[in-house]
Amino acid sequence: MLVASFQKEWLVFRRDDRLLWLLLTLLVMMILGIVSSSYQYQHKQLLKIQAQDAERNRWINQGEKNPHSAAHYGIYLFKPDTPLSTIDPGISDYLGDILFLEAHKRNNPAFATNQDSIELKRLGTLSPVTILQLLLPLFIILCGCGFFSAEREHGTLRMLLLSGQTPRQLFLQKAVALFSFALVFILLIVIFSSMILLGKGDIDVTRLASIALIYIHYFAFWVLLTLAVSLITKTVRQSLTILLLFWVLTCLVIPKLAINIATNTYPGIATQEFYARMESDVYTSERLQAIEAFKESTLKQHNVSHTDELPFNWAGAELLFGEAYSDKIFDKLFGQHTQQLQQQDKLYQKFGLLSPLIGIQIMSSGFSTTDWYHHQLFSTSAENHRRSVMQKLNASLRDHKDENYTGDSRLWTEIPKFLHKYPTIKQIIGYYTIALFSLGFWLLLSIGVSVFSVRSLSREEKL
Amino acid sequence: MIKAIFYHEFLNIYRERIAIIMLVAATAFSLVGFFNGQQRVNEQQATIEKIISDQQQAVKSAQLQMQQRSANNSQKVNWWDDITDVRGYAFYLMVDYAVKSPSMFSPIAIGQSDIYPYFFRMQVDTRQAVLQEKNTEHPLMRYLGQFDLAFFLVFILPLLLITINFNAVAQERERNQLKLLIIQGLKPAHLLLLQLSLRTAFILLPILVITSIWLTANVFALHDGLNLYFLIKLFSVLLLILAYSLFWLALTAWCITQGKSAAHNAIVLVSCWLLLVIAIPMVSNTLVNVVSPLPSRITYIDNLRTATDRIERETEKSLAEFFQDHPDLAHHHSSSSQEYALIKIAKIDAIEKAMRSVDNEFSQQLDAQYNVANRLKWFSPASLLYQALISLSENGLEQQREFINRVESHHRELREFFQKKIITASERGDFNSCETCLRTVTFSEFDKQPRFKMNAPSENQSWSLTTLPMVKIFVINLLLLPLLLAAARKLKNSEVG
Numbered sequence: 022m023l024v025a026s027f028q029k030e031w032l033v034f035r036r037d038d039r040l041l042w043l044l045l046t047l048l049v050m051m052i053l054g055i056v057s058s059s060y061q062y063q064h065k066q067l068l069k070i071q072a073q074d075a076e077r078n079r080w081i082n083q084g085e086k087n088p089h090s091a092a093h094y095g096i097y098l099f100k101p102d103t104p105l106s107t108i109d110p111g112i113s114d115y116l117g118d119i120l121f122l123e124a125h126k127r128n129n130p131a132f133a134t135n136q137d138s139i140e141l142k143r144l145g146t147l148s149p150v151t152i153l154q155l156l157l158p159l160f161i162i163l164c165g166c167g168f169f170s171a172e173r174e175h176g177t178l179r180m181l182l183l184s185g186q187t188p189r190q191l192f193l194q195k196a197v198a199l200f201s202f203a204l205v206f207i208l209l210i211v212i213f214s215s216m217i218l219l220g221k222g223d224i225d226v227t228r229l230a231s232i233a234l235i236y237i238h239y240f241a242f243w244v245l246l247t248l249a250v251s252l253i254t255k256t257v258r259q260s261l262t263i264l265l266l267f268w269v270l271t272c273l274v275i276p277k278l279a280i281n282i283a284t285n286t287y288p289g290i291a292t293q294e295f296y297a298r299m300e301s302d303v304y305t306s307e308r309l310q311a312i313e314a315f316k317e318s319t320l321k322q323h324n325v326s327h328t329d330e331l332p333f334n335w336a337g338a339e340l341l342f343g344e345a346y347s348d349k350i351f352d353k354l355f356g357q358h359t360q361q362l363q364q365q366d367k368l369y370q371k372f373g374l375l376s377p378l379i380g381i382q383i384m385s386s387g388f389s390t391t392d393w394y395h396h397q398l399f400s401t402s403a404e405n406h407r408r409s410v411m412q413k414l415n416a417s418l419r420d421h422k423d424e425n426y427t428g429d430s431r432l433w434t435e436i437p438k439f440l441h442k443y444p445t446i447k448q449i450i451g452y453y454t455i456a457l458f459s460l461g462f463w464l465l466l467s468i469g470v471s472v473f474s475v476r477s478l479s480r481e482e483k484l
Numbered sequence: 485m486i487k488a489i490f491y492h493e494f495l496n497i498y499r500e501r502i503a504i505i506m507l508v509a510a511t512a513f514s515l516v517g518f519f520n521g522q523q524r525v526n527e528q529q530a531t532i533e534k535i536i537s538d539q540q541q542a543v544k545s546a547q548l549q550m551q552q553r554s555a556n557n558s559q560k561v562n563w564w565d566d567i568t569d570v571r572g573y574a575f576y577l578m579v580d581y582a583v584k585s586p587s588m589f590s591p592i593a594i595g596q597s598d599i600y601p602y603f604f605r606m607q608v609d610t611r612q613a614v615l616q617e618k619n620t621e622h623p624l625m626r627y628l629g630q631f632d633l634a635f636f637l638v639f640i641l642p643l644l645l646i647t648i649n650f651n652a653v654a655q656e657r658e659r660n661q662l663k664l665l666i667i668q669g670l671k672p673a674h675l676l677l678l679q680l681s682l683r684t685a686f687i688l689l690p691i692l693v694i695t696s697i698w699l700t701a702n703v704f705a706l707h708d709g710l711n712l713y714f715l716i717k718l719f720s721v722l723l724l725i726l727a728y729s730l731f732w733l734a735l736t737a738w739c740i741t742q743g744k745s746a747a748h749n750a751i752v753l754v755s756c757w758l759l760l761v762i763a764i765p766m767v768s769n770t771l772v773n774v775v776s777p778l779p780s781r782i783t784y785i786d787n788l789r790t791a792t793d794r795i796e797r798e799t800e801k802s803l804a805e806f807f808q809d810h811p812d813l814a815h816h817h818s819s820s821s822q823e824y825a826l827i828k829i830a831k832i833d834a835i836e837k838a839m840r841s842v843d844n845e846f847s848q849q850l851d852a853q854y855n856v857a858n859r860l861k862w863f864s865p866a867s868l869l870y871q872a873l874i875s876l877s878e879n880g881l882e883q884q885r886e887f888i889n890r891v892e893s894h895h896r897e898l899r900e901f902f903q904k905k906i907i908t909a910s911e912r913g914d915f916n917s918c919e920t921c922l923r924t925v926t927f928s929e930f931d932k933q934p935r936f937k938m939n940a941p942s943e944n945q946s947w948s949l950t951t952l953p954m955v956k957i958f959v960i961n962l963l964l965l966p967l968l969l970a971a972a973r974k975l976k977n978s979e980v981g
Contacts, residue, residue, distance in 0.1 A: 040751070043755055043758075046759075046763065050763060050766070050767070053767070053770065054770070057770050057773070057774065060774075061773070065780075065782075068780055068782045068783060069782060071786075072782045072783070072785065072786045075786055075789075076786075076789070079789060079793060083793075097785060097789065099782060111627075112623045112624055112626075112627040114627075115599075115623040115626045115627045116623050118781070118782065119781060119782065119785055129618070129620075131616060131617065131618075132617075132781035132782075132785070133617070133623075134778065134781075135599055135626070136599060136600070136601075136617045137778050137779070137781075137850060138596075138599075138778065139772070139853060139854055139857045139881055140595050140596045140870075140871065140874050140879075140880050140881050141765065141768070141769060141772075141857050141861060141867055141870065141871060142769050143595070143596065143629055143870070144638075144765035144766070144769065144866065144867060144870060145762065145765060145766045145769065146766055146769045146770055146773070147766045147767060147769070147770040151766065155762075156758070156762065156763075159754075159758065163751055163754060163755070167747055171747060257746070257747040257750070258650075258651055258746055258747070258750065261747070261750050261754075262502065262647055265643060265647065265754070266647075269640060269643060273639060273640065274513075274631060274640075276628050277520075277628050277629060277630060277631040277635070278516070278631055280622070280624050280625050280628050281520060281625075281630070281631070283622075284621070284622060284625055289620055289621065289622065290620060291531055291534075291620070292531075292618055292619055292620045292621070293531055293534065293535055293538075293603065294534075295620045296605075296618060297538075304565075358620060362622050365622050365624075366622070366624070369624065393622065393623055393624060396623075
């Protein structure tokens with residue numbers, strides 16, 4: 022019966038040129054999106070690898086110089102991407118890709134792709150995730166809004182019920198048929214991604230499977246909601262209006278309002294103030310006093326009266342102390358800033374209870390490593406690397422009393438290459454609890470509404 | 485007859501909650517759009533005021549430090565911490581900003597104003613170091629964009645118009661009322677026109693009224709009051725909204741005249757919305773990236789590092805080339821080529837010269853992308869409207885480029901001003917390195933240094949900001965003609981009946 026029902030729905034669908042064309046258009050857009058994303062990812066990865074290798078080469082071959090000069094020469098890092106970013110590029114275009122590590126300063130990753138983009142880019146670009154999150158639900162609505170309401174309008178619903186099928190069976194059959202269209206897109210993503218990205222990098226299979234799973238949940242919600250509304254309403258116009266309004270509110274309006282509210286509730290430090298404080302908080306009279314106090318205690322400890330008499334190079338020791346001092350200030354400033362952004366992020370996640378799109382958006386970009394949280398992990402990891410580099414260079418200077426001491430390629434080679442690995446899903450799932458809960462909430466809600474609508478149809482049948 | 489139909493149609497609409505819902509939705513979305521846009525503008529304005537205040541405070545503080553230094557000559561500070569040392573001031577301590585203020589129409593379309601930087605701190609350093617984009621906002625905010633009036637008009641307004649109008653005439657046909665009306669002398673075209681006009685009024689009137697009141701109040705509160713320029717821009721905005729709505733109405737009318745059911749009309753119209761507002765702009769943006777990709781910042785940084793390394797190795801050569809390029813300063817230059825400040829300014833000059841071809845290539849690639857996008861935007865009325873609104877709000881790429889050009893010009897002016905002073909001071913031996921000596925004051929004209937002025941656009945530029953959107957309005961209307969003609973022909977042949 023299920024197969025027969027599916028064949029019937031497919032026949033009706035095929036006869037409706039509008040919907041068939043719409044499906045084909047979405048499929049073509051999906052394929053274009055995957056190909057375009059994949060090409061951009063591969064091109065960018067190649068550039069990053071080449072630039073990182075060239076940077077490493079420059080570092081090793083910078084010649085003989087004072088280690089502190091090398092610290093100011095610095096190192097550029099290029100944020101690594103994962104192949105999953107082809108499915109969901111998330112907010113990576115709005116995040117800096119390039120980070121400069123240097124002495125006395127903690128920098129933020131800079132040169133976000135979108136700083137150079139044209140204004141029309143705000144109307145959106147084609148990516149698989151745009152089709153999955155925004156357009157496919159709309160397709161489900163257009164396909165499914167008339168499944169029951171049109172039958173009721175034309176008076177054929179009673180005839181269907183008289184054929185012997187229970188309302189529940191009828192509902193499930195139509196749900197399976199509608200869901201199968203959405204499943205095509207998920208399969209397409211998994212197959213194409215695997216084909217295109219096989220051998221191009223480490224694909225975390227757990228993350229890929231998780232992405233597929235959350236989208237199955239997401240489409241199940243839309244299918245059940247569409248059919249339930251179609252069942253409850255009397256006309257196609259009513260069901261289409263309600264569903265379209267719901268889609269507009271939850272997919273277009275609420276996400277924008279949500280982030281606005283989140284940033285107003287937990288306002289961050291203004292850009293100008295943040296960068297001004299990077300200098301004014303560090304270079305204070307307290308810092309000079311602290312250095313002076315450190316000098317006094319060091320001289321006392323070694324029982325000497327002048328830094329020349331110390332058994333090590335005072336310049337290196339002073340630099341080590343100075344860096345540690347600044348790092349504490351940076352930890353405070355950046356910590357405050359990160360905490361504010363995290364609060365905004367968490368509040369935005371909570372708005373997932375008002376919009377299913379927010380939940381899927383957070384989880385999808387999270388699993389694809391293209392959200393703010395993973396960017397923070399990279400920034401923190403890079404900063405730890407910077408501190409270890411500065412410590413090594415300053416320690417080398419401290420350990421050589423000769424004023425004309427210069428480091429060479431042996432010292433530069435001792436600085437390890439920066440390698441950043443993104444954590445597994447198990448390690449990060451705790452951060453996405455709220456988003457996960459909101460997705461589950463919406464699915465349960467749609468199941469509840471479906472049960473209610475089927476029961477009301479059963480009552481109608483008895484009448 | 486018309487009056488009676490008008491009255492009954494009005495009653496039907498009033499009884500059907502849907503029209504009231506649409507009225508409330510249009511009002512609410514317009515107000516939220518303006519509120520968000522205005523909030524953004526207010527935040528930018530507050531930052532600019534803080535910046536200007538900091539700048540003024542820095543000048544007062546510097547003048548105070550000058551007085552204290554004169555009074556207490558025994559204190560010795562490092563030159564990089566000394567505000568009266570031209571090197572310290574120019575390279576590290578100067579507080580000078582270049583800012584771009586929002587315009588009076590900025591609330592209607594935030595555009596890229598949340599992504600493009602609107603202020604830069606100036607220093608005597610390379611152009612690449614000064615013109616760096618810095619933003620501490622949550623990136624999700626920039627990714628999602630603001631719910632401003634432009635977003636509502638481009639994306640949601642067509643859906644509201646479709647929702648309220650898709651069953652015009654079709655409803656009467658499905659209820660077998662249409663033939664009765666025709667028998668009584670009503671023309672289908674009149675019925676269609678009446679229904680579309682009345683229903684659309686519920687949505688458009690609140691938008692037009694709110695837009696006019698908000699912008700007028702804004703110009704009185706924050707600017708100099710009404711003038712001809714404001715009135716023409718306001719008229720442009722209202723005409724744009726009407727023209728865009730007319731396009732969707734014409735499309736709806738054409739769809740209705742095909743004689744299909746209301747459900748069919750809804751699906752076709754929503755599909756058109758999907759195509760014209762979502763799919764075509766998205767595909768266009770993707771095509772732009774494929775045909776004319778953005779130049780890579782990764783490659784740019786790689787080139788910058790290579791150039792900087794070469795210049796560092798060839799310090800003497802850089803210094804010699806600098807004085808060759810600035811012969812007016814060469815006679816001030818002594819043989820003290822070890823002077824840090826001289827080397828620094830020579831390197832800054834050399835790096836910019838070395839990167840000039842890379843910068844030009846970068847700009848050309850950006851221009852190429854912009855040109856391709858400009859051609860592709862004509863395929864979608866949504867793209868046309870969006871760009872027109874951004875143009876009127878002065879938050880687009882063109883205005884940003886103009887700002888950057890002015891910043892670069894100011895940066896060059898500052899560099900030339902301080903380069904001269906540094907070289908003159910060096911020649912005089914003012915940068916003495918004696919441990920016990922007091923350093924000579926080499927800079928005290930804190931209120932006389934060049935400051936950034938964001939000029940108001942010239943008259944030619946102002947009129948182009950209003951006439952270009954007008955051209956877009958007429959083009960949008962031209963797209964209507966084939967649809968209207970087709971619909972009129974069908975109605976005339978009474979195929980609707």
